[in-house]
Amino acid sequence: MQEKLSSFSIKHWSDDDRPREKLVQKGQASLSDAELIAILIGSGNKTDSAVELSKKILASVNNNLTELGKLSIAQLMQFKGIGEAKAVSIAAALEIGRRRRGEVGGKITKINGSKDVFELLHPILGELPHEEFWIIYLNNSNKVVHATQQSKGGITGTLVDVRLVLKRALELGAVSLVLAHNHPSGTLRPSTADKQITAKLKTASQALDIQVLDHVIITEKGYFSFADENML
Template identity: 75%
Template sequence: MQEKQNSLSIKNWADDDKPREKMLQKGRLALSDAELIAILIGSGSKKESAVELSKRILSSAGNNLNELGRLSIKQLMGFKGIGEAKAITIAAALEFGRRRRGEEVQKVTKITSSKDAFELLQPLMGELPHEEFWILYLNNSNKVLHREQLSKGGMTGTLVDVRLVMKHALEHSAVGLILAHNHPSGTLKPSRSDKEITKKLKTASGALDIKTLDHLIIAQNSYFSFADEGIL
């Protein structure tokens, strides 16, 4: 039994099987997602190596890093061998990656399609466990003047202050708006309230000669565009 436990220690693995050594020798692209997570957590348990534990964690999230990023620290701690420190390390690394992607898409300053808007907003809300409502304020060339989170709600919905949207649109001299909110459930079908708030904002902005160009419902890897579907 002791021999089996010792064999699970990274120190006893062949160099090619050690994630840290593998990264040094072959580069970071040679590592699997599980091996990268194993480096973060450092060790497994007496019955499970760090890589095996990482594979199990990934498997629970469908081997999807975006889905893994939605797990809370408490949920991560539900895996045997993952204490608070390891859970925080995993969550911090995934959040760092999300922010890095967010910085990269900030280079997209001109919106020419619903896909452009999705690429800009997905890192901000695509993986959230709660609903948020965001606004993109555009100039007459469809360049983004400002973006902001208008409201933050629970799993069932969020409140939108129409007057506040118009106030900020005037402050930024915007001539176009793109509305967006996420559905944590993953469904892309617009609800009755989604359609109502779209109509309210379109009517209010139209009275000020500001166009509501689109309303996106954003999920983890996909989106629904009111404009593309012809229901704006």
Template identity: 70%
Template sequence: MSEKKMSFSIKNWSQDDQPREKLLYKGRSALSDAELVAILIGSGNRTESAVGLCKRILGSVDNNLSALGKLSVAQLMTFNGIGEAKAITIAAAMELGRRRRSEDKVDRTKITSSTSVFEVMQPLLGELPHEEFWILYLNNANAIIKQQQLSKGGITGTLVDVRLTLKTALEVGATALILVHNHPSGTLKPSQADQQITQKLKTASQSLDIKVLDHVIVTEHQYFSFADQGIL
């Protein structure tokens, strides 16, 4: 009894499986964003292939991957064919991409300007929906020794622990600090609280011969530097 041979030609695979084959035979760069996301979700719905569904999802955010990464699990689940498991898979992949960008930037450890601060911290803070306050601890060569988050959710004098900041600075042997926080609203104007905590940390650090070199406010695409503006 002869057995019919199965063809493994890409054209004979289901439409949902084609992106996997394309990646295997042509490489990752040959795939569109929709095809890559389609591999994550595996299948579409009754009327759309995985690729078609992912094109529609990306179309809802103007085909912007950064905007896709901001969608919550609940928002992703509003698309027919995206259940909780698929939504979580997409969200996890977007977060891995964000962390990878962050690690790539951290390799540029020497801080030479406010722009280099932005390049290091934007992948961590630029797309967050809430405020976070971080400290960059630098050595004599202005290289980053340590990055530390001090507060999450807002900036007030009570949320930023000056003693903890200076204790860490002494432990790692830092000679300078750079303060960094984000404005999810996109505004670059420093608030009164931003200015107060800057002066508070600057005054406290001076007693230990540690310099506060800058305070940088990060948004998704721009930044504001206290040092550049001469208000440090």
């Protein structure tokens, strides 16, 4: 039995079927998603090689890496041959990829419109399973002074502390703000609570000569802009 199990370990495959060697010889771009995941898990199960098992895992999410990144450790462990260590390796690798996209978005230093807000924050917010509310603080040239998470878990007037938002704006010398939050459900329609907190922050900011330029709702596949829709 042990001999049968070990035959599905990558080190026992023929040279043409070994993704680690393929990566070294031809570069990581030459590997399929399944081959990359196979390197992470190292071995398959009694009936599937690591690549075959990886293909099954990918098939369960329609070969969508974004959806794969949303699977919990427990969900990954439902696949025969995936224990906690392998599940953690997959989750960690996908999280690194998500953070790398965030670094790319972080190169945006000036907000010229809603698209810039989306490109800046989508790598951070687009795939989250929960809601987060962010504030982007801008100077008089619309350059990003600071961007920070204001609240996590929902959007209501009690979770977004207007006083803290404006206190931080004064500390940073910001002259305008952009509000942003995500909708994990994928809907791009602003809720009543979204409209209320936008109005509340806009009114409070005006008293300090600070302008709210936009409120952008971000989903995995798109965004909604209050400014673009003339709702500010």
